[in-house]
Amino acid sequence: MTYDVGALRAEIPALRSGVAHFDGPGGTQTPARVARAVADALTSPLSIRGHLTPGEANAERHVREFRQAMADLVGGDAAGVVFGRSATQLTYDVAHTLAKDWEPGDEVVVSSLDHDSNIRPWMQAAARAGARVRRADFDPATGELPPSAVGDLLSERTRLVAVTAASNLIGTMPDIAGIARLVHRHPRALLHVDGVHYAAHASVDLARLGADLFVCSPYKFLGPHHGVLVAAPELLEGLRPDKLLPSTDVVPERFELGTLPYEMLAGTTAAVDLLAGLAPDASGGRRDRLRSAFAAIGRHEEGLRGELEAGLAALPGVTVYARAAVRTPTLLLGFDGRDAAEASRFLAARSVHAPAGSFYAVEASRHLGLGDTGGLRVGLSPYTDKDEVARLLEGLADFLRS
Structure with a gap:
Protein backbone atom coordinates (compact mmCIF):
# COMPACT_ATOMS: atom_id res chain seq x y z
CA MET A 1 0.00 0.00 0.00
CA THR A 2 1.32 3.49 -0.89
CA TYR A 3 0.95 6.77 0.97
CA ASP A 4 -2.56 8.14 0.36
CA VAL A 5 -2.49 11.92 0.67
CA GLY A 6 -6.10 12.12 -0.50
CA ALA A 7 -7.28 9.97 2.39
CA LEU A 8 -5.49 12.22 4.87
CA ARG A 9 -6.88 15.36 3.27
CA ALA A 10 -10.40 13.93 3.57
CA GLU A 11 -9.83 13.75 7.35
CA ILE A 12 -9.17 17.51 7.62
CA PRO A 13 -12.28 19.74 7.40
CA ALA A 14 -10.30 22.98 7.08
CA LEU A 15 -8.95 21.92 3.69
CA ARG A 16 -12.47 22.12 2.25
CA SER A 17 -12.13 25.91 2.33
CA GLY A 18 -9.99 25.73 -0.80
CA VAL A 19 -7.01 27.43 0.82
CA ALA A 20 -3.66 25.82 0.00
CA HIS A 21 -1.83 25.75 3.32
CA PHE A 22 1.95 26.16 3.27
CA ASP A 23 1.95 27.33 6.89
CA GLY A 24 2.49 23.90 8.49
CA PRO A 25 5.72 24.97 10.26
CA GLY A 26 3.55 27.35 12.27
CA GLY A 27 0.92 24.71 12.97
CA THR A 28 -0.93 22.08 10.98
CA GLN A 29 -4.64 21.91 10.24
CA THR A 30 -6.64 19.63 12.55
CA PRO A 31 -8.15 16.30 11.51
CA ALA A 32 -11.77 15.70 12.46
CA ARG A 33 -10.96 12.65 14.58
CA VAL A 34 -8.58 14.74 16.70
CA LEU A 275 -0.16 9.28 12.22
CA ALA A 276 0.45 5.61 12.97
CA GLY A 277 -2.50 4.79 10.72
CA LEU A 278 -0.73 6.44 7.76
CA ALA A 279 1.82 3.62 7.70
CA PRO A 280 1.83 1.67 4.43
CA ASP A 281 2.78 -1.36 6.54
CA ALA A 282 0.07 -1.79 9.17
CA SER A 283 1.84 -4.63 10.98
CA GLY A 284 3.65 -4.30 14.30
CA GLY A 285 2.99 -2.11 17.30
CA ARG A 286 2.30 1.61 17.26
CA ARG A 287 5.99 2.53 17.49
CA ASP A 288 6.75 0.40 14.42
CA ARG A 289 3.82 1.84 12.51
CA LEU A 290 4.90 5.38 13.36
CA ARG A 291 8.36 4.71 11.95
CA SER A 292 6.78 3.33 8.78
CA ALA A 293 4.39 6.29 8.56
CA PHE A 294 7.12 8.91 8.86
CA ALA A 295 9.19 7.12 6.22
CA ALA A 296 6.19 7.34 3.88
CA ILE A 297 5.51 10.97 4.82
CA GLY A 298 9.16 11.76 4.15
CA ARG A 299 9.03 10.24 0.66
CA HIS A 300 5.85 12.17 -0.10
CA GLU A 301 7.20 15.49 1.16
CA GLU A 302 10.59 15.07 -0.52
CA GLY A 303 8.93 14.34 -3.85
CA LEU A 304 6.90 17.53 -3.60
CA ARG A 305 9.94 19.48 -2.44
CA GLY A 306 11.78 18.40 -5.59
CA GLU A 307 8.94 19.66 -7.77
CA LEU A 308 8.78 22.91 -5.82
CA GLU A 309 12.50 23.56 -6.02
CA ALA A 310 12.57 22.80 -9.74
CA GLY A 311 9.76 25.28 -10.27
CA LEU A 312 11.43 27.94 -8.15
CA ALA A 313 14.68 27.54 -10.08
CA ALA A 314 12.81 28.58 -13.23
CA LEU A 315 11.53 31.81 -11.66
CA PRO A 316 13.71 34.92 -12.04
CA GLY A 317 14.83 36.87 -9.00
CA VAL A 318 14.03 34.22 -6.37
CA THR A 319 16.57 33.30 -3.69
CA VAL A 320 16.12 30.05 -1.77
CA TYR A 321 17.85 30.18 1.63
CA ALA A 322 17.14 26.55 2.52
CA ARG A 323 20.29 24.85 1.27
CA ALA A 324 21.47 22.24 3.78
CA ALA A 325 22.09 18.74 2.47
CA VAL A 326 19.74 17.24 5.07
CA ARG A 327 16.65 19.32 5.77
CA THR A 328 12.92 19.34 6.16
CA PRO A 329 10.63 20.38 3.27
CA THR A 330 10.58 23.98 4.54
CA LEU A 331 11.93 26.70 2.27
CA LEU A 332 12.67 30.36 2.96
CA LEU A 333 12.43 32.60 -0.09
CA GLY A 334 13.59 36.10 -0.93
CA PHE A 335 12.77 38.20 -4.00
CA ASP A 336 15.03 40.67 -5.80
CA GLY A 337 13.69 44.15 -5.17
CA ARG A 338 10.42 42.85 -3.75
CA ASP A 339 9.17 42.47 -0.21
CA ALA A 340 8.36 38.97 1.08
CA ALA A 341 5.35 40.31 2.98
CA GLU A 342 4.01 41.68 -0.32
CA ALA A 343 4.39 38.22 -1.86
CA SER A 344 2.51 36.70 1.07
CA ARG A 345 -0.37 39.15 0.64
CA PHE A 346 -0.47 38.49 -3.12
CA LEU A 347 -0.68 34.74 -2.57
CA ALA A 348 -3.26 35.05 0.20
CA ALA A 349 -5.58 36.89 -2.19
CA ARG A 350 -5.36 33.75 -4.35
CA SER A 351 -6.13 31.42 -1.43
CA VAL A 352 -2.52 30.29 -1.03
CA HIS A 353 -1.23 30.72 2.51
CA ALA A 354 2.54 31.16 2.75
CA PRO A 355 3.41 33.59 5.55
CA ALA A 356 6.37 35.98 5.68
CA GLY A 357 8.63 36.84 8.61
CA SER A 358 11.45 35.49 10.73
CA PHE A 359 9.10 33.27 12.75
CA TYR A 360 10.91 33.80 16.07
CA ALA A 361 14.15 32.49 14.51
CA VAL A 362 15.44 36.03 14.67
CA GLU A 363 19.10 35.10 15.20
CA ALA A 364 19.01 32.83 12.15
CA SER A 365 17.32 35.52 10.05
CA ARG A 366 19.95 38.07 11.06
CA HIS A 367 22.77 35.61 10.38
CA LEU A 368 21.38 35.14 6.85
CA GLY A 369 21.54 38.90 6.33
CA LEU A 370 17.76 39.25 6.37
CA GLY A 371 17.51 41.26 9.57
CA ASP A 372 14.36 40.80 11.59
CA THR A 373 12.20 40.79 8.44
CA GLY A 374 13.05 37.27 7.26
CA GLY A 375 11.47 35.99 4.07
CA LEU A 376 8.56 34.04 2.64
CA ARG A 377 8.35 30.66 4.35
CA VAL A 378 6.92 27.76 2.35
CA GLY A 379 6.34 24.65 4.42
CA LEU A 380 5.12 21.34 3.05
CA SER A 381 3.01 19.12 5.29
CA PRO A 382 1.79 15.51 5.14
CA TYR A 383 -1.46 16.73 3.55
CA THR A 384 0.13 18.96 0.86
CA ASP A 385 -0.56 17.68 -2.66
CA LYS A 386 0.75 18.30 -6.19
CA ASP A 387 -2.08 20.63 -7.15
CA GLU A 388 -1.26 22.92 -4.24
CA VAL A 389 2.42 23.06 -5.21
CA ALA A 390 1.38 23.98 -8.76
CA ARG A 391 -0.93 26.72 -7.40
CA LEU A 392 1.89 28.13 -5.31
CA LEU A 393 4.33 28.22 -8.23
CA GLU A 394 1.72 29.80 -10.48
CA GLY A 395 0.98 32.41 -7.83
CA LEU A 396 4.65 33.26 -7.39
CA ALA A 397 5.11 33.56 -11.14
CA ASP A 398 2.15 35.97 -11.31
CA PHE A 399 3.57 37.93 -8.37
CA LEU A 400 6.94 38.34 -10.05
CA ARG A 401 5.23 39.56 -13.25
CA SER A 402 2.99 42.00 -11.39
Whole structure:
Protein backbone atom coordinates (compact mmCIF):
# COMPACT_ATOMS: atom_id res chain seq x y z
CA MET A 1 0.00 0.00 0.00
CA THR A 2 1.32 3.49 -0.89
CA TYR A 3 0.95 6.77 0.97
CA ASP A 4 -2.56 8.14 0.36
CA VAL A 5 -2.49 11.92 0.67
CA GLY A 6 -6.10 12.12 -0.50
CA ALA A 7 -7.28 9.97 2.39
CA LEU A 8 -5.49 12.22 4.87
CA ARG A 9 -6.88 15.36 3.27
CA ALA A 10 -10.40 13.93 3.57
CA GLU A 11 -9.83 13.75 7.35
CA ILE A 12 -9.17 17.51 7.62
CA PRO A 13 -12.28 19.74 7.40
CA ALA A 14 -10.30 22.98 7.08
CA LEU A 15 -8.95 21.92 3.69
CA ARG A 16 -12.47 22.12 2.25
CA SER A 17 -12.13 25.91 2.33
CA GLY A 18 -9.99 25.73 -0.80
CA VAL A 19 -7.01 27.43 0.82
CA ALA A 20 -3.66 25.82 0.00
CA HIS A 21 -1.83 25.75 3.32
CA PHE A 22 1.95 26.16 3.27
CA ASP A 23 1.95 27.33 6.89
CA GLY A 24 2.49 23.90 8.49
CA PRO A 25 5.72 24.97 10.26
CA GLY A 26 3.55 27.35 12.27
CA GLY A 27 0.92 24.71 12.97
CA THR A 28 -0.93 22.08 10.98
CA GLN A 29 -4.64 21.91 10.24
CA THR A 30 -6.64 19.63 12.55
CA PRO A 31 -8.15 16.30 11.51
CA ALA A 32 -11.77 15.70 12.46
CA ARG A 33 -10.96 12.65 14.58
CA VAL A 34 -8.58 14.74 16.70
CA ALA A 35 -11.29 17.34 17.24
CA ARG A 36 -13.76 14.58 18.10
CA ALA A 37 -11.37 13.14 20.68
CA VAL A 38 -11.16 16.58 22.32
CA ALA A 39 -14.93 16.97 22.27
CA ASP A 40 -15.56 13.44 23.53
CA ALA A 41 -13.22 13.99 26.47
CA LEU A 42 -15.01 17.21 27.38
CA THR A 43 -18.50 15.78 27.08
CA SER A 44 -17.85 12.49 28.88
CA PRO A 45 -17.67 12.35 32.69
CA LEU A 46 -14.47 14.16 33.68
CA SER A 47 -12.99 15.08 37.01
CA ILE A 48 -9.70 15.34 38.87
CA ARG A 49 -7.63 12.20 38.38
CA GLY A 50 -8.54 9.29 40.57
CA HIS A 51 -10.15 5.85 40.56
CA LEU A 52 -13.49 6.14 42.38
CA THR A 53 -15.81 7.65 39.76
CA PRO A 54 -16.11 7.46 35.97
CA GLY A 55 -14.91 11.06 35.70
CA GLU A 56 -11.80 10.34 37.74
CA ALA A 57 -11.09 7.16 35.79
CA ASN A 58 -11.46 8.99 32.46
CA ALA A 59 -9.00 11.67 33.55
CA GLU A 60 -6.51 9.03 34.66
CA ARG A 61 -6.89 7.18 31.37
CA HIS A 62 -6.36 10.30 29.25
CA VAL A 63 -3.11 11.04 31.08
CA ARG A 64 -1.85 7.47 30.85
CA GLU A 65 -2.70 7.13 27.16
CA PHE A 66 -1.14 10.50 26.32
CA ARG A 67 2.15 9.64 27.99
CA GLN A 68 2.35 6.30 26.21
CA ALA A 69 1.40 7.79 22.85
CA MET A 70 4.14 10.41 23.10
CA ALA A 71 6.64 7.82 24.30
CA ASP A 72 5.84 5.74 21.23
CA LEU A 73 6.20 8.77 18.98
CA VAL A 74 9.69 9.72 20.17
CA GLY A 75 11.05 6.39 21.40
CA GLY A 76 11.08 7.51 25.02
CA ASP A 77 9.81 6.34 28.39
CA ALA A 78 6.20 7.19 29.27
CA ALA A 79 7.37 7.98 32.81
CA GLY A 80 9.50 10.79 31.37
CA VAL A 81 6.77 12.53 29.34
CA VAL A 82 5.84 15.99 30.67
CA PHE A 83 2.88 18.09 29.52
CA GLY A 84 3.36 21.82 29.06
CA ARG A 85 1.40 24.76 27.72
CA SER A 86 4.03 25.19 24.99
CA ALA A 87 7.59 24.20 24.13
CA THR A 88 8.61 27.74 25.09
CA GLN A 89 7.07 27.43 28.55
CA LEU A 90 8.69 24.04 29.10
CA THR A 91 12.10 25.35 28.04
CA TYR A 92 11.80 28.33 30.38
CA ASP A 93 10.81 26.01 33.24
CA VAL A 94 13.72 23.64 32.62
CA ALA A 95 16.18 26.52 32.22
CA HIS A 96 15.03 28.04 35.51
CA THR A 97 15.33 24.69 37.27
CA LEU A 98 18.73 23.71 35.88
CA ALA A 99 20.22 27.14 36.51
CA LYS A 100 19.70 26.72 40.24
CA ASP A 101 22.85 24.57 40.17
CA TRP A 102 24.92 26.75 37.84
CA GLU A 103 27.76 28.87 39.16
CA PRO A 104 29.69 31.88 37.88
CA GLY A 105 32.09 30.68 35.22
CA ASP A 106 29.89 27.82 34.06
CA GLU A 107 29.09 27.87 30.35
CA VAL A 108 26.01 27.45 28.17
CA VAL A 109 26.13 26.90 24.40
CA VAL A 110 23.32 28.03 22.11
CA SER A 111 22.98 28.06 18.32
CA SER A 112 22.16 30.87 15.89
CA LEU A 113 20.11 28.34 13.90
CA ASP A 114 17.49 28.08 16.64
CA HIS A 115 14.06 29.46 17.33
CA ASP A 116 14.38 32.08 20.05
CA SER A 117 12.62 29.76 22.51
CA ASN A 118 15.79 27.66 22.56
CA ILE A 119 18.10 30.67 22.90
CA ARG A 120 16.62 33.37 25.12
CA PRO A 121 15.53 31.18 28.09
CA TRP A 122 19.08 29.82 28.36
CA MET A 123 20.70 33.23 27.97
CA GLN A 124 18.47 34.73 30.65
CA ALA A 125 19.01 31.81 33.02
CA ALA A 126 22.76 32.02 32.46
CA ALA A 127 22.78 35.76 33.17
CA ARG A 128 21.05 35.22 36.52
CA ALA A 129 23.58 32.53 37.46
CA GLY A 130 26.63 34.44 36.23
CA ALA A 131 27.31 31.78 33.59
CA ARG A 132 28.87 32.52 30.22
CA VAL A 133 26.93 32.07 26.98
CA ARG A 134 28.70 30.88 23.85
CA ARG A 135 27.05 30.79 20.42
CA ALA A 136 27.56 28.24 17.66
CA ASP A 137 26.95 29.79 14.24
CA PHE A 138 25.73 28.00 11.14
CA ASP A 139 27.19 28.70 7.69
CA PRO A 140 24.84 31.20 6.03
CA ALA A 141 26.00 30.10 2.56
CA THR A 142 25.02 26.46 3.08
CA GLY A 143 22.68 26.54 6.08
CA GLU A 144 24.82 23.84 7.71
CA LEU A 145 25.60 23.58 11.43
CA PRO A 146 28.28 20.86 11.68
CA PRO A 147 28.99 19.16 15.02
CA SER A 148 32.39 20.87 15.11
CA ALA A 149 30.69 24.28 15.32
CA VAL A 150 29.34 23.17 18.69
CA GLY A 151 32.24 20.95 19.72
CA ASP A 152 34.77 23.75 19.38
CA LEU A 153 32.92 25.71 22.07
CA LEU A 154 32.74 22.95 24.69
CA SER A 155 34.82 22.89 27.83
CA GLU A 156 34.87 21.33 31.27
CA ARG A 157 32.67 24.23 32.41
CA THR A 158 29.91 23.47 29.87
CA ARG A 159 26.68 22.71 31.67
CA LEU A 160 24.10 22.90 28.90
CA VAL A 161 24.04 22.80 25.10
CA ALA A 162 20.81 23.89 23.38
CA VAL A 163 20.35 23.14 19.68
CA THR A 164 17.51 22.48 17.27
CA ALA A 165 17.01 19.17 15.50
CA ALA A 166 15.50 21.08 12.56
CA SER A 167 15.40 24.79 11.83
CA ASN A 168 11.88 26.16 11.65
CA LEU A 169 13.17 28.87 9.29
CA ILE A 170 15.33 27.08 6.70
CA GLY A 171 14.77 23.41 7.53
CA THR A 172 18.40 22.48 8.32
CA MET A 173 18.61 19.21 10.25
CA PRO A 174 21.96 19.20 12.09
CA ASP A 175 23.73 15.98 13.01
CA ILE A 176 22.32 15.85 16.53
CA ALA A 177 23.81 12.43 17.23
CA GLY A 178 27.24 13.76 16.33
CA ILE A 179 26.73 16.82 18.52
CA ALA A 180 25.52 14.60 21.36
CA ARG A 181 28.70 12.50 21.24
CA LEU A 182 30.80 15.64 21.64
CA VAL A 183 28.61 17.05 24.42
CA HIS A 184 28.65 13.83 26.40
CA ARG A 185 32.43 13.79 26.53
CA HIS A 186 31.87 16.38 29.23
CA PRO A 187 30.11 14.61 32.12
CA ARG A 188 28.50 17.74 33.57
CA ALA A 189 26.95 18.84 30.25
CA LEU A 190 23.38 18.16 29.15
CA LEU A 191 21.98 18.39 25.62
CA HIS A 192 18.60 20.09 25.24
CA VAL A 193 17.10 19.54 21.78
CA ASP A 194 14.30 21.59 20.27
CA GLY A 195 12.40 18.99 18.24
CA VAL A 196 9.34 21.11 17.46
CA HIS A 197 9.95 21.31 13.71
CA TYR A 198 11.80 17.99 13.52
CA ALA A 199 9.02 15.86 15.03
CA ALA A 200 6.63 17.03 12.32
CA HIS A 201 8.74 15.50 9.56
CA ALA A 202 10.92 12.71 10.96
CA SER A 203 10.64 9.61 13.09
CA VAL A 204 12.14 10.63 16.43
CA ASP A 205 14.49 8.18 18.14
CA LEU A 206 15.76 9.72 21.37
CA ALA A 207 18.35 6.99 21.94
CA ARG A 208 19.82 7.55 18.48
CA LEU A 209 19.74 11.33 18.80
CA GLY A 210 21.38 11.27 22.22
CA ALA A 211 19.22 14.12 23.54
CA ASP A 212 18.99 14.43 27.31
CA LEU A 213 15.97 16.74 27.08
CA PHE A 214 13.68 16.93 24.05
CA VAL A 215 10.73 19.25 23.45
CA CYS A 216 8.08 19.15 20.74
CA SER A 217 4.60 20.49 20.04
CA PRO A 218 1.69 18.28 18.94
CA TYR A 219 0.02 21.09 17.00
CA LYS A 220 2.88 20.83 14.50
CA PHE A 221 1.87 17.23 13.73
CA LEU A 222 -1.95 17.34 13.52
CA GLY A 223 -2.61 17.58 17.27
CA PRO A 224 -3.82 20.20 19.78
CA HIS A 225 -1.94 23.31 20.87
CA HIS A 226 0.46 22.48 23.68
CA GLY A 227 4.03 21.36 24.30
CA VAL A 228 5.70 18.16 25.47
CA LEU A 229 9.04 17.55 27.18
CA VAL A 230 10.56 14.07 27.16
CA ALA A 231 13.56 12.98 29.19
CA ALA A 232 14.78 9.92 31.04
CA PRO A 233 12.84 9.61 34.32
CA GLU A 234 16.17 9.26 36.14
CA LEU A 235 17.23 12.69 34.88
CA LEU A 236 13.94 14.26 35.90
CA GLU A 237 14.25 12.74 39.38
CA GLY A 238 17.35 14.87 39.92
CA LEU A 239 15.64 18.16 39.03
CA ARG A 240 13.78 20.19 41.64
CA PRO A 241 11.33 22.60 39.97
CA ASP A 242 9.39 25.15 41.96
CA LYS A 243 6.00 23.76 42.90
CA LEU A 244 3.16 24.09 45.39
CA LEU A 245 3.59 22.42 48.78
CA PRO A 246 0.67 19.96 48.48
CA SER A 247 1.31 19.08 44.82
CA THR A 248 2.90 15.72 44.15
CA ASP A 249 6.64 15.27 43.97
CA VAL A 250 6.31 12.21 41.73
CA VAL A 251 7.98 12.35 38.29
CA PRO A 252 6.78 13.48 35.80
CA GLU A 253 3.88 15.13 37.63
CA ARG A 254 6.19 17.35 39.70
CA PHE A 255 6.82 19.40 36.53
CA GLU A 256 3.14 19.82 35.63
CA LEU A 257 1.58 22.75 37.45
CA GLY A 258 -2.15 22.65 38.14
CA THR A 259 -4.86 20.43 36.70
CA LEU A 260 -4.02 19.04 33.28
CA PRO A 261 -6.25 19.79 30.25
CA TYR A 262 -7.37 16.20 29.76
CA GLU A 263 -9.15 17.03 26.51
CA MET A 264 -5.85 18.22 24.96
CA LEU A 265 -4.16 15.02 26.05
CA ALA A 266 -6.93 12.97 24.44
CA GLY A 267 -6.53 14.95 21.22
CA THR A 268 -2.80 14.34 21.18
CA THR A 269 -3.29 10.60 21.61
CA ALA A 270 -5.73 10.68 18.69
CA ALA A 271 -3.20 12.57 16.53
CA VAL A 272 -0.48 10.02 17.26
CA ASP A 273 -2.88 7.18 16.43
CA LEU A 274 -3.83 8.92 13.18
CA LEU A 275 -0.16 9.28 12.22
CA ALA A 276 0.45 5.61 12.97
CA GLY A 277 -2.50 4.79 10.72
CA LEU A 278 -0.73 6.44 7.76
CA ALA A 279 1.82 3.62 7.70
CA PRO A 280 1.83 1.67 4.43
CA ASP A 281 2.78 -1.36 6.54
CA ALA A 282 0.07 -1.79 9.17
CA SER A 283 1.84 -4.63 10.98
CA GLY A 284 3.65 -4.30 14.30
CA GLY A 285 2.99 -2.11 17.30
CA ARG A 286 2.30 1.61 17.26
CA ARG A 287 5.99 2.53 17.49
CA ASP A 288 6.75 0.40 14.42
CA ARG A 289 3.82 1.84 12.51
CA LEU A 290 4.90 5.38 13.36
CA ARG A 291 8.36 4.71 11.95
CA SER A 292 6.78 3.33 8.78
CA ALA A 293 4.39 6.29 8.56
CA PHE A 294 7.12 8.91 8.86
CA ALA A 295 9.19 7.12 6.22
CA ALA A 296 6.19 7.34 3.88
CA ILE A 297 5.51 10.97 4.82
CA GLY A 298 9.16 11.76 4.15
CA ARG A 299 9.03 10.24 0.66
CA HIS A 300 5.85 12.17 -0.10
CA GLU A 301 7.20 15.49 1.16
CA GLU A 302 10.59 15.07 -0.52
CA GLY A 303 8.93 14.34 -3.85
CA LEU A 304 6.90 17.53 -3.60
CA ARG A 305 9.94 19.48 -2.44
CA GLY A 306 11.78 18.40 -5.59
CA GLU A 307 8.94 19.66 -7.77
CA LEU A 308 8.78 22.91 -5.82
CA GLU A 309 12.50 23.56 -6.02
CA ALA A 310 12.57 22.80 -9.74
CA GLY A 311 9.76 25.28 -10.27
CA LEU A 312 11.43 27.94 -8.15
CA ALA A 313 14.68 27.54 -10.08
CA ALA A 314 12.81 28.58 -13.23
CA LEU A 315 11.53 31.81 -11.66
CA PRO A 316 13.71 34.92 -12.04
CA GLY A 317 14.83 36.87 -9.00
CA VAL A 318 14.03 34.22 -6.37
CA THR A 319 16.57 33.30 -3.69
CA VAL A 320 16.12 30.05 -1.77
CA TYR A 321 17.85 30.18 1.63
CA ALA A 322 17.14 26.55 2.52
CA ARG A 323 20.29 24.85 1.27
CA ALA A 324 21.47 22.24 3.78
CA ALA A 325 22.09 18.74 2.47
CA VAL A 326 19.74 17.24 5.07
CA ARG A 327 16.65 19.32 5.77
CA THR A 328 12.92 19.34 6.16
CA PRO A 329 10.63 20.38 3.27
CA THR A 330 10.58 23.98 4.54
CA LEU A 331 11.93 26.70 2.27
CA LEU A 332 12.67 30.36 2.96
CA LEU A 333 12.43 32.60 -0.09
CA GLY A 334 13.59 36.10 -0.93
CA PHE A 335 12.77 38.20 -4.00
CA ASP A 336 15.03 40.67 -5.80
CA GLY A 337 13.69 44.15 -5.17
CA ARG A 338 10.42 42.85 -3.75
CA ASP A 339 9.17 42.47 -0.21
CA ALA A 340 8.36 38.97 1.08
CA ALA A 341 5.35 40.31 2.98
CA GLU A 342 4.01 41.68 -0.32
CA ALA A 343 4.39 38.22 -1.86
CA SER A 344 2.51 36.70 1.07
CA ARG A 345 -0.37 39.15 0.64
CA PHE A 346 -0.47 38.49 -3.12
CA LEU A 347 -0.68 34.74 -2.57
CA ALA A 348 -3.26 35.05 0.20
CA ALA A 349 -5.58 36.89 -2.19
CA ARG A 350 -5.36 33.75 -4.35
CA SER A 351 -6.13 31.42 -1.43
CA VAL A 352 -2.52 30.29 -1.03
CA HIS A 353 -1.23 30.72 2.51
CA ALA A 354 2.54 31.16 2.75
CA PRO A 355 3.41 33.59 5.55
CA ALA A 356 6.37 35.98 5.68
CA GLY A 357 8.63 36.84 8.61
CA SER A 358 11.45 35.49 10.73
CA PHE A 359 9.10 33.27 12.75
CA TYR A 360 10.91 33.80 16.07
CA ALA A 361 14.15 32.49 14.51
CA VAL A 362 15.44 36.03 14.67
CA GLU A 363 19.10 35.10 15.20
CA ALA A 364 19.01 32.83 12.15
CA SER A 365 17.32 35.52 10.05
CA ARG A 366 19.95 38.07 11.06
CA HIS A 367 22.77 35.61 10.38
CA LEU A 368 21.38 35.14 6.85
CA GLY A 369 21.54 38.90 6.33
CA LEU A 370 17.76 39.25 6.37
CA GLY A 371 17.51 41.26 9.57
CA ASP A 372 14.36 40.80 11.59
CA THR A 373 12.20 40.79 8.44
CA GLY A 374 13.05 37.27 7.26
CA GLY A 375 11.47 35.99 4.07
CA LEU A 376 8.56 34.04 2.64
CA ARG A 377 8.35 30.66 4.35
CA VAL A 378 6.92 27.76 2.35
CA GLY A 379 6.34 24.65 4.42
CA LEU A 380 5.12 21.34 3.05
CA SER A 381 3.01 19.12 5.29
CA PRO A 382 1.79 15.51 5.14
CA TYR A 383 -1.46 16.73 3.55
CA THR A 384 0.13 18.96 0.86
CA ASP A 385 -0.56 17.68 -2.66
CA LYS A 386 0.75 18.30 -6.19
CA ASP A 387 -2.08 20.63 -7.15
CA GLU A 388 -1.26 22.92 -4.24
CA VAL A 389 2.42 23.06 -5.21
CA ALA A 390 1.38 23.98 -8.76
CA ARG A 391 -0.93 26.72 -7.40
CA LEU A 392 1.89 28.13 -5.31
CA LEU A 393 4.33 28.22 -8.23
CA GLU A 394 1.72 29.80 -10.48
CA GLY A 395 0.98 32.41 -7.83
CA LEU A 396 4.65 33.26 -7.39
CA ALA A 397 5.11 33.56 -11.14
CA ASP A 398 2.15 35.97 -11.31
CA PHE A 399 3.57 37.93 -8.37
CA LEU A 400 6.94 38.34 -10.05
CA ARG A 401 5.23 39.56 -13.25
CA SER A 402 2.99 42.00 -11.39
